[in-house]
Amino acid sequence: MRLLLGFLGSLLLTAGLAPAASAAPPESRPIYSYADAIRETAWVETGTDHDHDGRIDRIAADVIRPAARVRVPVILDVSPYYACCGRGNEAQKKTYAPDGTPQQFPLFYDNYFVPRGYAVVLADVGGTNRSSGCFADVESGNAVVNWLNGRAKAFDAPDGGSPVTAGWATGDVGAIGKSQDGATAIGMAASGVPGLKTIVPIEGVADNYAQLVANGAPLAAPENTGSSFTYNARAAELCKPFEADVKARAGTNGDYNAYWQSVHYVPRPGQASVLIAQGFGDWVVAPNQFASYWDALGRAGVPRKAWLSQAGHTDPFDLQRAQWVETLHRWFDRWLLGLRNGVEHQPAVHLEATPDHWTDLRGWPPATLPVTLRPSAGGALGPTGSGTATVADDPAVTREQWAAGVSAARFTGAPLPAPVRIAGSPSVTVTASSDKPVARLGVALVDYGPADVRNTADYGSGIRNLATRSCWGSSTAADSACFLDTATDLVRADHRIVAAGWADLGHHASLWHGEPLVPGRAYTMTFTLTALDHVVPAGHRLGLLLGGTDGQLFDPALPALGDTLTFDLARTSVGFGLTHPEH
Structure with a gap:
């Protein structure tokens, strides 16, 4: 950071700070006009020509910053969705004046942070909206960071134009975004691009293979x-x-x-601090993405903080709005303005243990007692297993139908005498044979028993919109700071799938090289299920489902395998960690 922190007057001017009148942590304050903020676009050169048009690709970076002679840090969201799909719960898109000047910046970052002495830059991934080039997302984001630090060229037009510099920027950047935008932020941190000080990935992908291929089983047809x-x-x-x-x-x-x-970022998380958000009910970007990345950050000694909910693919802004904005404000103040507000010393994890019941924890996952359960042919799930189970693969049947006993082998344990908390990343070992040279495996861990749960089973968000709005920052006629309020979307359910995993049995020996199966020969494969933090109430039963192709996950355009699986239950098990509930 290149702010002149040595002089109090310069500090107050540049960061938008108020002098501390008490022991309260320092924070940036809204002292700049949002209405008068500078809105402009810089087309930043990437140094590549992915679309082969004979010109260097340019990334459209829409900028909003205080109209003052100050240098400010940047909050950057690099996205492919600003024109096609929109951002946030209300699917906001960028809008422009007739002369091309940006008008609406989706989400609340500009409304809230620009008056507090930040610039907000929303960049279009190559080939999307107003950018040229093709979908090289990390390269697109890094080009903007390089421009903000004087290492890349930019112009005031998509082709030709006059040079544009970022002399107003300190060079310190925080990358934020949900889903693909969060994946881009994670990739940028892994690249080590100088100037990227912190990232805030929300439901972001850290391992692209695990997102698109389930342990050797592609999730979608190539087309x-x-x-x-x-x-x-x-x-x-x-x-x-x-x-x-x-x-x-x-x-x-x-x-x-x-x-x-090359697109697996977990082994190289970088050094930028990380505030990460994940829903354990997210089946779009499953929580195993969070768990492996979180562990890697810890091993690398990267400053980290997590917001963990029971919701689906949902921004914390729509779960605990005031608390999230406060946390994000303090996080950016700490890592982009250098304010020693102590946010990194607060509890590392904010966890929704059960719907709308939140607690703060020092770490995650908690220390747990390892438990291994095995299925038996009579349908029991316990310390020992025996017998076999046969399942005919049906790609039209979903894991939710498996839970009702359709096209899957179902096993349940005894009612629990007391509530337990299952937390971490369960693993399963499956021994099975197929009557064909191919086979997909599907496994799910289930909490059987009536409960009010967030509505996420069929890719739901776990929230519902209200008719009211709340405002977070300043507005203009073209860009409102007021967003629809939300509430928890609860449903009464008799079961909840709390973790699941999938695999191609032909990759039993190595993910690097699959092989045709010998029909009738048993193969053993071990893989991780999706991460969870779930409280199983007293009286509920734990269940294990063994199936084939999960119709809720795999593309129906994939060829049907037509196989029948036979599971050796004595050599099949699921392992997970148990501890006492936080509540």
């Missing part, structure tokens, strides 16, 4: 993968060779390879 749905009309045509090259490098057989290794 239904890729980024073309986000492209502008120009890129949709010019980027066909780029997309074909990416698909060729990824492969279609489910093997882990050098391409997947």
Whole structure:
């Protein structure tokens, strides 16, 4: 950070701070006019020509910053969704004046933080909205960070134009975003781009292989993968060779390879501090993404903080709005303005243990007692297993139907005498044979018993919109700071799938190389289920489901395998950690 912190007057001017009148932590204050803020676009050169049009690709970076002679840090959200799909609970899109000047900046970051002495930059991933090039998301974000630090060129037009510099920027950047935007932030941190001080990934992907291939089993047919749905009309045509090259490098057989290794960010988390949010009910970006990344951050000694809920693919802004904004404010103040507000010394984890019941913890996962359960042919789940179970693969049947006993083997334990908390990343060992040279495996851990739960089972968000709005920052006629309030969307359920995992049995020996199965031969495969933090009430039963293709996850365009699986239950088990509930 290049603010002149040595002089109190300069500190107050640059950061928008109020002098401390008490022992309260220092914080930036809203002293700059939002209405008068400078709104502009810089088209930043990436140094590459992915669309092969003979010109260096340019990333459209829409900027809003205080209209004052100050240097400010930047909150950056790099997204492919500003034109095609929108951002946030209300699917806001960017809007522009007739002359192209940005008007609406989606989400509340600009409304809230610009008056407090930050710039907000919303950048279009290559080939989307007003950017040229193709979908190279990390490269797109890094180009903007490089421009903000004087290492890349930018212009005031998508082609040609006059040079634009970022002399107003301190060079300190925080990357934020949900889903794909969060994945981009994680990738940028992994790249080590200088100037990126912190990231805030919300339901973001850290391991692209695990997101698109389930332990050797591709989740979608090749024609239904890729980024073309986000492209502008120009890129949709010019980027066909780029997309074909990416698909060729990824492969279609489910093997882990050098391409997947290059977009696996967990082994190299970088050094930027991380405030991360994840819902344990998220089936879009499953919580195993969070768990592996969180562990890697801890091993690397990266400053980290987590917001963990029982919701689905949902921004914390729509769960605990006031608390999230306060936390985000303090986080950016600490890592972008250098204010010693102690946020990094507060409890590292804010956890929703059960719907709307939150607690603060020093770490995650908690210390637990390891438990291993095994299924038996009579339908029991306990310390020992025996017998076999046969399942005919039916890709039209979902894991929720499995839980009712359709097209899956179902096993349940005895009613629990007291509530228990299952937390961490369960693992399953499956021994099975197939009557065909191929087979997919599907496994789920289930809490059987009536409860009011967030509505997430069928990719729900776990929230519902209200008719009221609350305001977070300043507004203009073109960009409101007022957003729909939300409430918890609860449903009464007789069961809840709390963790699940999938695999291709042909990859039993290695994810790097699958092999055809010998029909009738038993193979053993161990893999991790989705992470969880779930309280099982007293009287409920734990269940284990063993199935084939999960119709709720796998693309129906994939070829049907038509196999029948036979599970050796004595050599099949699920392991997880138990502890006492926080509440």
